[in-house]
Amino acid sequence: MRAIVVNGRAMPIPGGGCVADLVEALGHTGKRIAVELNGDIVPRGRYRDVALNAGDHIEIVIAVGGG
Incomplete structure (x- = not known):
C-alpha cells in the first residue's frame, strides 16, 4: 500500500x-x-499540481472563526 501520514x-x-x-x-x-x-x-x-508520494507527511489545519 502506498501510504502517507496526515496529521500523524x-x-x-x-x-x-x-x-x-x-x-x-x-x-x-x-x-x-x-x-x-x-x-x-x-x-x-x-x-x-502537487503530487503526493509514499512516505509524505502532511499537516492540515482548519481555520475556525471565533471571538
Missing part, C-alpha cells in the same frame, strides 16, 4: 494522488484550510 495518522494515497484529491477525500473542500507537505506550505492554487 497513516492513510493510503487517495485516487488521483494530488493534494486536491486528499482535501476532497477528507471532506475539506471549500473550507478555510492550510496544507503543509513535508514542512512546506502548499498554496491553494497549486493543490491540483
Whole structure:
C-alpha cells in the first residue's frame, strides 16, 4: 500500500494522488484550510499540481472563526 501520514495518522494515497484529491477525500473542500507537505506550505492554487508520494507527511489545519 502506498501510504502517507496526515496529521500523524497513516492513510493510503487517495485516487488521483494530488493534494486536491486528499482535501476532497477528507471532506475539506471549500473550507478555510492550510496544507503543509513535508514542512512546506502548499498554496491553494497549486493543490491540483502537487503530487503526493509514499512516505509524505502532511499537516492540515482548519481555520475556525471565533471571538
